[in-house]
Amino acid sequence: MAQNSKVLLQINHMRKCFDDVEVIKDISLSVREGEVVSVIGPSGSGKSTLLRCATMLETMDAGELIYLDENAAWEENGKCVYASKAKLREIHKNFGLVFQNFNLFPHYSVMKNIIDAPVIVEGISKKEAKERAEKLLAQLGLSDKADAYPYQLSGGQQQRVSIARALALQPKILFFDEPTSALDPELTGEVLKVIRELAKEHMTMIIVTHEMQFARELSDRIIFMEQGVIQAEGTPDEIFSSSNQRVREFIGKFQS
Amino acid sequence: MSTTVMLAQLLKGMVVTAEIFFLTLIFSLPLGLFISFGRMSKNSIVKGISKIYISIMRGTPLMLQLIVVYFAPFYVFGLKISNYRFPAIIIAFALNYAAYFAEIYRAGIESIPVGQYEAARVLGYNKVQTFCRIILPQVIKRILPPVTNETITLVKDTSLAFVLAHAEMFTMAKQIAAKETSIVPLMVAGVFYYLFNLIVAWGMERLEKAMNYYR
Ligand SMILES: Nc1ncnc2c1ncn2[C@@H]1O[C@H](COP(=O)(O)OP(=O)(O)OP(=O)(O)O)[C@@H](O)[C@H]1O
Numbered sequence A: 001m002a003q004n005s006k007v008l009l010q011i012n013h014m015r016k017c018f019d020d021v022e023v024i025k026d027i028s029l030s031v032r033e034g035e036v037v038s039v040i041g042p043s044g045s046g047k048s049t050l051l052r053c054a055t056m057l058e059t060m061d062a063g064e065l066i067y068l069d070e071n072a073a074w075e076e077n078g079k080c081v082y083a084s085k086a087k088l089r090e091i092h093k094n095f096g097l098v099f100q101n102f103n104l105f106p107h108y109s110v111m112k113n114i115i116d117a118p119v120i121v122e123g124i125s126k127k128e129a130k131e132r133a134e135k136l137l138a139q140l141g142l143s144d145k146a147d148a149y150p151y152q153l154s155g156g157q158q159q160r161v162s163i164a165r166a167l168a169l170q171p172k173i174l175f176f177d178e179p180t181s182a183l184d185p186e187l188t189g190e191v192l193k194v195i196r197e198l199a200k201e202h203m204t205m206i207i208v209t210h211e212m213q214f215a216r217e218l219s220d221r222i223i224f225m226e227q228g229v230i231q232a233e234g235t236p237d238e239i240f241s242s243s244n245q246r247v248r249e250f251i252g253k254f255q256s
Numbered sequence B: 001m002s003t004t005v006m007l008a009q010l011l012k013g014m015v016v017t018a019e020i021f022f023l024t025l026i027f028s029l030p031l032g033l034f035i036s037f038g039r040m041s042k043n044s045i046v047k048g049i050s051k052i053y054i055s056i057m058r059g060t061p062l063m064l065q066l067i068v069v070y071f072a073p074f075y076v077f078g079l080k081i082s083n084y085r086f087p088a089i090i091i092a093f094a095l096n097y098a099a100y101f102a103e104i105y106r107a108g109i110e111s112i113p114v115g116q117y118e119a120a121r122v123l124g125y126n127k128v129q130t131f132c133r134i135i136l137p138q139v140i141k142r143i144l145p146p147v148t149n150e151t152i153t154l155v156k157d158t159s160l161a162f163v164l165a166h167a168e169m170f171t172m173a174k175q176i177a178a179k180e181t182s183i184v185p186l187m188v189a190g191v192f193y194y195l196f197n198l199i200v201a202w203g204m205e206r207l208e209k210a211m212n213y214y215r
């Protein structure tokens, strides 16, 4: 699918070091509109770091980062330089990120969590933001929670609110970093269901996950990372029947 | 001296005490925030200066600081400032309390999880928006208990203004007590301080309760 749709995100030769240890080693990746890409791999392989560099929570040390043909970062004289603040602010609007531990704003109600950024950052009217939020809450099955505060919600509900918060800014790409890892198994399902529905609506998503079955059924493409490199990449069928020893071992661990 | 006259004079002193109290808070609360920014600055010079400032303000007696602030303009700079006594008291108190508040703010700000900053950043908030909308409200809730402590201490510390012989309540009480050779004025002053603090504590408790709508 999506072979001909436009490229939303292009990463070229990304490198990232933490105190002389190279955590991302020359990773290139492109994501097209409507694609769902899962990133799997052992702990410490650099999955979160890849996401954090792509969302500019971390600055990369080398490489290029391009959103919809707009350069966010590129190399000049062997150094990685980022676009101007104003430009980056524009580029930021293209993506959202859902965190493992939600990071909702505890002093804001669910509604305020969702409408604050659209009003403050995007500058739309409060009324419009509220309408948008109400739709999202209904879609995510949270209509009765609009006035609740995060501490009053279960983990699964909190994560759904954080997804709604990200969606309220109408991003073109949504990143997820282990969205269900902080949840009890019985709450995992409700979050996965929401992500599945987003996939049906052709939301472009890049999902770091340890939920192998979920990645298999949902993804257009799976990326297997190990020690800062993409060891294998392909359709779920290709990855799950891979002859690559590392991939087989890793997936084997989840199929017992 | 009749009891009514004594009470009237003490109450007058009480008004001055309240003035010192409120003016100190008005100046030291924001000033403390700026000092805490300095203390957390990435610039090592700014950070160093803030650290030394806090250390001196907390490490020397407030009474001494009052005297220094009052006399320094004349003895160090040869300046004669008219009506400087009351401003000197407010300056000394504000500078001193700002140092304590700075450390309270710093502890509060550093206790906010980094995920809050990251969430705000990904949502597109700029630095000022992040601090004012997301961080500061949570900081205020967390620092209310230590701020309450400092505020209660401040009520009692206002009595230190007696070293500059300013007519706040303690100075008045001492004068009347000496004149009348009676301990009653001092005890009445004690009751007034206590009542003042009861009100302060009540107010702060209400504030804390008002912040309890979230955890
Ligand atoms: N801020 C940091 N400072 C120093 N080292 C870091 C930092 N963040 C990550 N690392 C290191 O980089 C490596 C990759 O970490 P990363 O969090 O990207 O792995 P991951 O694939 O997401 O692992 P997990 O599945 O456990 O979440 C690890 O060795 C980690 O210790």
Ligand SMILES: [Mg+2]
Residues within 6 Å of the ligand: A047, A048, A049, A178
């Ligand atoms: Mg991770």
